[in-house]
Amino acid sequence: xxxxxxxxxxxxxxxxxxxxxxxxxxxxxxxxxxxxxxxxxxxxxxxxxxxxxxxxxxxxxxxxxxxxxxxxxxxxxxxxxxxxxxxxxxxxxxxxxxxxxxxxxxxxxxxxxxxxxxxxxxxxxxxxxxxxxxxxxxxxxxxxxx
Amino acid sequence: xxxxxxxxxxxxxxxxxxxxxxxxxxxxxxxxxxxxxxxxxxxxxxxxxxxxxxxxxxxxxxxxxxxxxxxxxxxxxxxxxxxxxxxxxxxxxxxxxxxxxxxxxxxxxx
Numbered sequence: 057x058x059x060x061x062x063x064x065x066x067x068x069x070x071x072x073x074x075x076x077x078x079x080x081x082x083x084x085x086x087x088x089x090x091x092x093x094x095x096x097x098x099x100x101x102x103x104x105x106x107x108x109x110x111x112x113x114x115x116x117x118x119x120x121x122x123x124x125x126x127x128x129x130x131x132x133x134x135x136x137x138x139x140x141x142x143x144x145x146x147x148x149x150x151x152x153x154x155x156x157x158x159x160x161x162x163x164x165x166x167x168x169x170x171x172x173x174x175x176x177x178x179x180x181x182x183x184x185x186x187x188x189x190x191x192x193x194x195x196x197x198x199x200x201x202x
Numbered sequence: 203x204x205x206x207x208x209x210x211x212x213x214x215x216x217x218x219x220x221x222x223x224x225x226x227x228x229x230x231x232x233x234x235x236x237x238x239x240x241x242x243x244x245x246x247x248x249x250x251x252x253x254x255x256x257x258x259x260x261x262x263x264x265x266x267x268x269x270x271x272x273x274x275x276x277x278x279x280x281x282x283x284x285x286x287x288x289x290x291x292x293x294x295x296x297x298x299x300x301x302x303x304x305x306x307x308x309x310x311x312x
Contacts, residue, residue, distance in 0.1 A: 075244075079247075079248075079251065082247075082251070083243075083247040083250075083251070085272075086223075086224050086243070086247060086273075086274060087224075087243035087244065087247055089225070089272065089273075090224055090225045090228060090243045090246075091243055093225050094225070094228070113240060113242060114242060114243075116242070117241075117242020117243065117244045117245055118242070118244055120242075120244065120245065121242070121244025121245055121248050122244070124248060125244075125248060128248075128252075
């Protein structure tokens with residue numbers, strides 16, 4: 057029985073890593089302590105049905121609160137906004153390049169160079185967009201909190 | 203102000219009696235609702251985080267001689283008390299409307 061309890065604690069502790077880092081840093085210690093206290097309640101230890109009900113409740117709580125916390129963390133918006141910039145630039149470049157009849161140089165070396173340039177530019181764009189949107193979003197959230 | 207979620211109302215009600223740590227809030231919510239509502243740690247701390255962001259709940263140092271020193275204690279702020287009062291008034295209005303339409307009987311409470 058004690059081995060099961062330890063296993064449950066380890067599983068719950070591992071599941072806590074699924075929360076966004078900020079939330080985990082703030083509350084995971086308390087959550088684990090509460091989980092262990094609740095697991096040791098006499099009515100939970102009393103019979104197997106109660107124990108399974110407790111496990112089900114904890115699993116449901118994790119399943120409900122993890123996506124909720126990720127949604128609140130702002131990461132989905134940051135990722136979406138970071139992708140919008142490169143996508144729009146790509147579309148704009150495609151529209152501009154087509155009428156100009158831009159021809160890719162025929163030499164193999166130049167092809168590689170061009171491909172590398174495009175990749176580097178795209179990566180730079182993603183990094184800059186991520187920094188800008190993270191900064192903007194953090195400020196936006198802080199202002200909203202006040 | 204939009205209606206509060208049941209979890210928020212129960213947490214605010216629990217803290218209205220004084221400062222408590224997370225597990226004490228969980229137990230108190232169970233008692234309040236006669237075991238009909240059982241909050242999990244994820245829901246509780248998500249709610250507490252939101253309430254602290256709103257300035258309705260704040261963390262305290264806890265009692266002078268806490269039972270468990272590792273625990274973090276929370277208490278209701280004046281804003282939180284006002285929000286709870288407004289929500290209770292809203293719920294009362296809903297119950298009054300339901301009574302006027304004879305959806306629930308007009309009971310007298312002792």
